[in-house]
Amino acid sequence: MRKEIILSVVLSLALAPSWAQDENAPIKAGNKNFKAQKYTEAEIEYRKGLLKNSQSFEANYNLGNALFRQQKYQEALQQYQAAVPLGHDSKLKLASALHNAGNALLLEKKVAESIEAYKQALKLNPNDNDTRYNLAFAQYLLKNQPPQQNQNQPQNQNQKQDQDKQQQEQQQQAQQNDAMSKEQAEQILQALMQDEKETMEKAKKQPKASRKGTEKNW
Template sequence: MKQLIIIFLFLLSASVLFAQEGKRYIKKGNELYQQKKYKEAEASYRKSVGKKSKPVEGNFNLGDALYKQKKFAEAGEQFSNLAGASPQNKALAAQAYHNLGNSFVENKKLEEGISAYKKALLNNPKDDETRYNLAYAQEMLKKQQQQNKQNQKNNKDQQNKDKKDQDKNKDPKKDPNKDPNKDKKDQDKQNQDKKDQQGEPKPQPGQLSKDDAQRMLDALNNQEKQTQDKLKNKKFKGAKVRVSKDW
């Protein structure tokens, strides 16, 4: 019995030492993170995770450090593991899903990001930042889908044009669109242009005056400025950072 007590006390002492050492690594990682030394912070957090002390805080902060280094796939994996392992802790799950969504969006995976944001809101419906990022990702996905449709249409139009050009080049003499009097018309036009140059300048049909052109240019510039002003108010919000949260 005495031997069992000694072994238990030894294991307890070792566990306390590991816990204290793990806390030191987390604290050091937080200091490095605040100094924007994200690579060094990542290394320190990994050591804290290895010590199995405060694994939630160490793992969450490790994900943040990876995110700051633009290692979005690795960061997403970290946050995904945290979210899945914390179903009872809704606050932690919401934070992890939010950052998972950000990792997906930064990695151009909009549909996955939208799904993660929705899960974050299920755990914390009052999170306006997550709701904003969800709307942002949905808008970006809509634009992406519209652009894909336009690209497909452009490709199809180009293919049709190429086919027509190929058919036309097979036998130029049989081109139904070729005007047999085109050469004569071109020569007549050149002669008329020479006559016009000798007299007063002849106004061209549909030609804009200088004032009209300036007004159109001003209107276009004004529209561009309005568009830029709208975009300034619609920017993606980054990861929620929790480097000292005691879960």
């Protein structure tokens, strides 16, 4: 029986501080584009922000979100990882960056690494049920990964026929596993997008002063 894959993503924007207006102008412009779902334009603005200050947590983190939205998961991961050492002034900042890094790792099929990222995020924010759920999901995936095929087959000539048959079966199994993996990744992506869409729709219906959840103002 196929299990529905549901994964929670936190793509809230880190807001630039009010001081250093000129330096943070690109970040604010990027946030505006991001909220309008113009992720390519948002990426451009965040990169401008990094040119002004490469040590900006907000620029690195938000750029990661824009890249994630464009399904550039490896690039997004790099930005989240760059943001982590820059956000030590806030445990919530670090937790969100690690949470999203875990999501990017999972979509890159690096399940074991995603588990470590989620664990680190939970240490910083133990009450985050989204991260706790994603951790459990990643652990389930790791537990149910297909076993690695043994590549060291005997080379005895008398066993050649059996070996050829086994290699053919392994190739077929590898193709099936790859297809399942691609399908799984697509399901995860769809779940991520739907989760974020619902979050944004709910947020729009609430007064600005009472918005909570994934929209963290830093």
